[in-house]
Amino acid sequence: MTQIIQYVLYAGLIISCISSLVFSFRSRRSLDGALRGLYAAKMNISMGSMLIVLALIQMFVFSGSSLRVVIGALFMVLGAFNIFAGIRNHSMFSRRKAE
Numbered sequence: 001m002t003q004i005i006q007y008v009l010y011a012g013l014i015i016s017c018i019s020s021l022v023f024s025f026r027s028r029r030s031l032d033g034a035l036r037g038l039y040a041a042k043m044n045i046s047m048g049s050m051l052i053v054l055a056l057i058q059m060f061v062f063s064g065s066s067l068r069v070v071i072g073a074l075f076m077v078l079g080a081f082n083i084f085a086g087i088r089n090h091s092m093f094s095r096r097k098a099e
Contacts, residue, residue, distance in 0.1 A: 002061075009057050016050035037093035044086030051079030 020043055027039035055075035058068050
């Protein structure tokens with residue numbers, strides 16, 4: 001059972017890293033400001049999910065020392081903030097693009 005959880009967490013980490021990289025390149029290459037903002041927002045969301053997955057890996061896969069739990073909690077808070085900011089920016093730039 002723990003092997004399955006590890007595989008799922010590592011697969012989520014790889015997927016979120018690749019999507020973060022793709023949206024970062026698209027954001028930097030885009031000429032339109034609205035599209036640049038949308039890609040940057042999607043990059044924030046994928047980076048937030050990457051940080052949360054890293055925190056889950058840190059907390060649940062390895063042995064539980066207090067330092068690992070504290071660092072995992074910090075990654076989780078930072079990841080949640082990135083996801084929140086990405087969703088907020090995505091809604092703002094999608095409205096701007098629609099106009």
